Amino acid sequence: MGSRAAEPEARARRRRSVLAAQGAYYVLMGAWPLAHFASFARAVALPVNPFQAHVFGAVLVVLGACLLEAARREPPTAFPTLLGVSVAAAIAFVELVWLPQSRVQSVLWLDLIVQLAAAVALLLFYPRAPAQPERLGARRR
Numbered sequence: 001m002g003s004r005a006a007e008p009e010a011r012a013r014r015r016r017s018v019l020a021a022q023g024a025y026y027v028l029m030g031a032w033p034l035a036h037f038a039s040f041a042r043a044v045a046l047p048v049n050p051f052q053a054h055v056f057g058a059v060l061v062v063l064g065a066c067l068l069e070a071a072r073r074e075p076p077t078a079f080p081t082l083l084g085v086s087v088a089a090a091i092a093f094v095e096l097v098w099l100p101q102s103r104v105q106s107v108l109w110l111d112l113i114v115q116l117a118a119a120v121a122l123l124l125f126y127p128r129a130p131a132q133p134e135r136l137g138a139r140r141r
Contacts, residue, residue: 012075015125022084022118023067029111030060043107063087078127085126088119 033040033053041048063083070080092115095108 008075011125011127015081015122015127016071016073016075018118018121018125019067019080019084020071022088022122023064023069023071025114025118026060026064026067026087028064030057030062030064033057034061045104045106046102046108075127081122081126085119085122088115088122091115092119 033048033050034057037048037050037053040053067080067084070077073080092112095112095115099106099108099112
């Protein structure tokens with residue numbers, strides 16, 4: 001009986017770890033074009049619009065900070081987990097569409113792997129709905 005009670009705690013702990021890692025990654029990756037655009041543009045190896053890179057970087061920093069804060073919550077709620085999965089899947093989708101067409105060696109191929117890993121890990125530890133107790137007086141079919 002004790003191991004069943006420990007399972008949700010272990011899942012929540014793992015989910016917090018993934019949210020923290022994803023949040024830290026987004027803060028660092030978002031800060032990169034803001035701090036040193038030239039090295040970011042070289043690593044991406046694609047034509048990069050400075051304005052768009054700065055806006056996306058700023059949004060990524062804010063999102064990362066929110067995921068880091070959510071990872072501190074006990075237990076983390078489903079919303080930040082869903083947000084983390086959705087953002088990682090959206091970024092991975094765009095990279096899957098554009099990177100094969102670009103035919104360049106880019107750091108974005110590594111980012112694609114990170115995004116897919118984050119989405120899968122968060123889905124694995126997504127909060128499960130608690131079993132609904134039967135209502136008194138409910139008819140059985």
